[in-house]
Amino acid sequence: MALLELDDLAVTYTTTGGPVPAVRGVTLTLERGQTLGLAGESGCGKSTIAASVLRLLPRSASITGRILFEGQDVMAMDWGHVRALRWAGASIVFQGAMHSLNPVKRVGTQIAEPILLHDPKEREGAPGFTGGERRQRRRAADMRVAGLLDQVGLTAASAERYPHELSGGQRQRVMIAMALACAPHLIVADEPTTALDVMIQAQVLNLIADLVAEHGIGMLMISHDLSILTSACEQLAVMYAGRIVERGRARQVFTDARHPYSEALTWAFPVIGDREARMRPRGLPGDPPDPAELPSGCPFHPRCKVAEPRCSETDVKLWPAGEGRQAACVRVRDHPAEPAAATSSDDSGEVVA
């Protein structure tokens, strides 16, 4: 049984201007101990997927398709199960740690909160607790907090601090400690290192990698930075306009993208020392499409450098693009094994059936 399974997930927001499809049919699977990176520009639907896994979407969103967490349908869960899922099953690390922490509470208290809250005995109003028992439980929670802080590389003394007394990197670690508090099986990290310095970013990524390896946690990491996802995740899925347009092993996608959009994203973060990138920054002209008015055919064709006339008519879906990879580009359908980068002048006969 997979840890997380999205089956043809579609999310549509109802707005005053009409329905806006944010996610349009995403299918993916994540096993325990696996790491999956989800890349794309803002507005491509990647954060909507993160929110839908934990049922954090606003009321205006309507969902079709299925989200299975450890075999259970998240959409069909009752409220109690959703609560249990949110901390004990899966937890989320948001970007912008300053805004996700309560400024007037000590961080230790904030980390202990989910532990005490999700203790089933506590929830029943705890009529049977004597003062002594309660103190004991508190002490146990404090011990657990100290353990968690140690896991994320902070001293136990930082439990007594307030969020503003910590630096950006330390706050992000506190967020991770909170996410770990109830030993979840899945961590959803939404831009966990945006706005952090290179060195702090490295520290946080190292920490996440260690945790995943040690505890066999599954991780879904969301970012617009392909280079970070590539170093932190085994698998990579690139999203555009609410759909996955390419997926495969992270390193392969990063070094040899098959979809022109993924290729453009890889160019955005140059490899230092790469002569080709020196004094030649490359971006992707144009803006992401308005989800309410998607272009016909392949939604990427208006910005695509290698677009052909048929691109505006052919409906694209993920086609096999070599071993363990798929890409949603008509050129990939025609030539499954040929790298997209090389603009086919040589023979295209060597198709791996």
Next chain:
Amino acid sequence: MSIAAADTAAPQPAPHPGGPVLSARDVVVEFAGRGRSAARARAVDGVNLDIERGEIVALVGESGCGKTTLARTLMGLERPAQGEVRFRGEPLSYRMRALRRYRRAVQLVLQDPMGSLNPHHTVYDAVAEGVRIHRLPDEERRVADALSRCGLRPPHRFFQRYPHELSGGQRQRVVIAGALVLDPVVLVADEPVASLDASVRGEILSLVLQLREDLGLSSIMVTHDLGLAWNIADRLAVMYLGRIVELGTPEQVFAAPQHPYTRALLSVLPESEREPIVLTGEPPDPTRIPSGCRFHPRCQELASGAAAKAGVAGACTGTPLAVLPASASEGHAAPQVACHLAAASSARTPSAGNP
């Protein structure tokens, strides 16, 4: 402060037309510490830097290293406690009138384009603001020119838009157009692409390069993104705790980083092939600058004993380093580095740079 200010700056030649457009000489910027008894924080603690005409200089370092303060000082938004900022060889005057004239020539672009635009102002108003402040003629033509230079074409289609109706990349183009409208000679950009989408990043950087090509615009790029430096910078200055610790072309610095701090920064890049050196701890506090080399409490070379082997461990913890001179005017000579270990090894093997 115990740091000697002696023999830091090279004797300054008389201003000549070929000299740097903008330069910092021994600039020190201090802030009052929090609370009554707190020590003053030295955000910038002695910096020499020259920016030539048409040159793009990247200023990289961790947050809190003083790079943004240095940029603001170069803009005339902070006043140095010591040292001076020179524009075309002339020391910057902080009188109202002179500053206003200076601010036509040197322009600022900030990180967050949404925040840098007044939400109540249209694109036209935002771009025209500089023209109105300086009471220049031909307002509409200038605005249209600046917008189309920044790739917002046709310009009048954007005049009446509000910032919230634009995409992130378009907003940053509007901000840059608002700077260009005054025909500046230097653009100071503080993390110009950090809050933009990956796909837009390259577009904005290309624009900066294009402006250099077309207008001879010099730029200072304040960033923590080393990839940006590799993408567009002619020279790179690595800052640590208020000082420039390494200065050279990106090719020199990235191929053979001399300073242990630069090496650590490069090693943790996602694409790096080097063994990652993850420095522990946060950047230290500018109110308490360590004695000797300011990097020594976090230095991996000192911790591993490499410094002791070279016989400089004592110097690392005890002897302050001189402020690096601004070397640009001598052409792209050898990279500059403020490190006892690097100095010791280059003294032993004069030709090789990398210990």
Next chain:
Amino acid sequence: MSVQSSSTLDAVSRSRRALTWERRRAAVRRFWRLFRQDRVGLIGLAVLIVMVIVALAAPLLANSRGLNVTLAHGPLDAGPSLSYPLGTDTDGRSVLTLLIWGSRISLLVGITATLISVGLGAVVGIVAGQFGGWVDNVLMRITDWFLVIPFLPLAIALAIALGRGIGIIIFVIGVTSWPGTARIVRAQALTVKTRPYLERSRALGAGHLHQMVKHLLPSVMPLLLANTILTVSDAILAESTLSFLGLGDPTRQSWGEMLNNVFESTGGSAGNVVWLIAPGTAIIIVVLAFTVVGHTVEGALSPRLRER
């Protein structure tokens, strides 16, 4: 790109101005749409419109000769009748005439005093927020001083020192009611001041005046508008209080003045009960109407602020 013929440039700039107006009209329409959703606010607005029309049309509705004690020929202190719908006072004047003419003075004083108060408050608040440092300190200490001195004793002292007249009343209310506005405006100005767009403006070479007029003032405008409407009701109440205490302008009839008359001539036990009740009711209705409209305006403006 710079080779644009002047005729197309003119066309563009004319359409630019037209577009700007189109934008403004759209903003007003949006505001009205939100305002309309509040039933109570609409009723308040209707009341205010009626009041203003009555005040403006007073000469047409009631002969001003009816205000003169020597020219009034009605029965003394009589209840409502056909010729005197609200009865008469002890001098034989029609209470309705007094009420109609009184609305002029009450609204005039209320609105003028508010303009002084809000103007002063806005200038002090914006200047304090913009300059900070010692300027802010000095201005805020003065504001605090005005905030803590009780209104009535100061107003009484000023009215005694400066004499009784409508101008004095307006002045007294104006200079005593601005500190609240100043504090709110300063708080808003301080938050706006930290926005990057002000840093950008400074870097473009903007002086203090430009920053205050182009950036701070527009951002406090919605706040000021709502605050102004709410202050009007305070000012009307203050005028009534002062007049009731006998510190008003004796030559002009305001609602406060009427209340003062009732109590001075009958000690609160007038034969014509309507005379006793009418001015107080009028004051309450107008004050409520202004308050309700003020809150609705605030509500209609703030979602737009949030949305942007």
